Amino acid sequence: MNNVNKIACLLSGCILLLLTACLLILFLRRHTAQDPDTTYTAYLYQDGQLLQTIPLSQLAEPRRFTVEAPAGGYNTIEVSCQGISIAEADCPDQICVLQGTITDSMLPITCLPHRLVIELKPDDAASGDAPDAIAY
Amino acid sequence: MNTRKLTNLALLAVLALAIYYVESLLPPVVPIPGIKLGLANIITLLVLRLYNARNAALVLLVRILLSALLFGQAMSLLYSLCGGLLCFIAMASVCRLFHGHFPELTSILGGIFHNIGQLLVALALTAVPGVLAYLPFLLISGIITGLFTGLCARFAGHYLKRLLMP
Structure with a gap:
């Protein structure tokens, strides 16, 4: 019994450590993401394929377009120089629409039923693979 | 497996199904895919503590398939299936290690592994490494919801034990 208690204490310690580590990572990521000078490029993936990249800073006016899922269904995406969001979708859970507009690299938008991922990546961080062309 | 046990397990499986359905009607707490309360896990945890791992696996499979x-x-x-299976393996081993004590710890580990399993499926399906950004969120939510379901299982087990095993 004593041995079991010891393992339980150890396990609780590990869980607390994990919790602190996660919070720390989130805090640090938030800190770097909220730098106002950073410009972002949106990366749209479907089924692991890069559909298109949109440099937000080069966007003159807000755009709205629809991405069809190969297995049926659609996501209507709204993008402006501020950020990108899924305005409308016919997926069952609607989580992608609820997430709203993302303006930094904290969290990508994912529509799991349609296997669609929208990521914002800072332009300067990976200077090597900055997009030099807009693919539509 | 006698008739009484079979009936009890069937009842628990239906209870888990009902909890799962009611939970799916609730709006998502946080608009992040994969984060949910996982209340149906209370039943898995209960069966794991009151019966054994094989019976708990049966109840879980019946619930997921139904x-x-x-x-x-x-x-x-x-x-x-992937989240549930990984969660079940983690919970069954921890439960065995603790001889059924500390349901909160068992459930927290279950929650963590459930979310890791789901993220792995999401990673395999979308094939975008960027979805790993969800990992800290999912781990934190797994710990919190695991603690909650573990406490529920502790209190529910206190009363259900007398009902199920006279």
């Missing part, structure tokens, strides 16, 4: 048949799609079945 929920996919009744209200789910094929996609959610895949997530449920």
Whole structure:
């Protein structure tokens, strides 16, 4: 019994450590993401394929377009120089629409039923693979 | 397996199914895919403590298959199965290690592994490494919801034990 208690204490310690580590990572990521000078490029993936990249800073006016899922269904995406969001979708859970507009690299938008991922990546961080062309 | 045990397990499986359905009606707490309360896990944890791992696996499988048949799609079945299986393996081993004590710890580990399993499926399906950004969120939510379901299982087990095993 004593041995079991010891393992339980150890396990609780590990869980607390994990919790602190996660919070720390989130805090640090938030800190770097909220730098106002950073410009972002949106990366749209479907089924692991890069559909298109949109440099937000080069966007003159807000755009709205629809991405069809190969297995049926659609996501209507709204993008402006501020950020990108899924305005409308016919997926069952609607989580992608609820997430709203993302303006930094904290969290990508994912529509799991349609296997669609929208990521914002800072332009300067990976200077090597900055997009030099807009693919539509 | 005698008739009484069979009936009890069937009842618990239906209870888990009902909890799962009611939970799916609630709006998502946080608009992040994969984060949910996982209240149906209370039943898995209970069966694990009151009966054994094999019976708990049976109840879990019945619940996942029935929920996919009744209200789910094929996609959610895949997530449920992978998350549920990983969560179950973690919980069964921890439960065995602690001889059924500390349901909160058991459930927290279950929650963590459930979310890791789901993220792995999401990673395999979308093939975008960027979805790993969800990992800290999912781990934190797994710990919190695991603690909650573990406490529920502790209190529910206190009363259900007398009902199920006179």
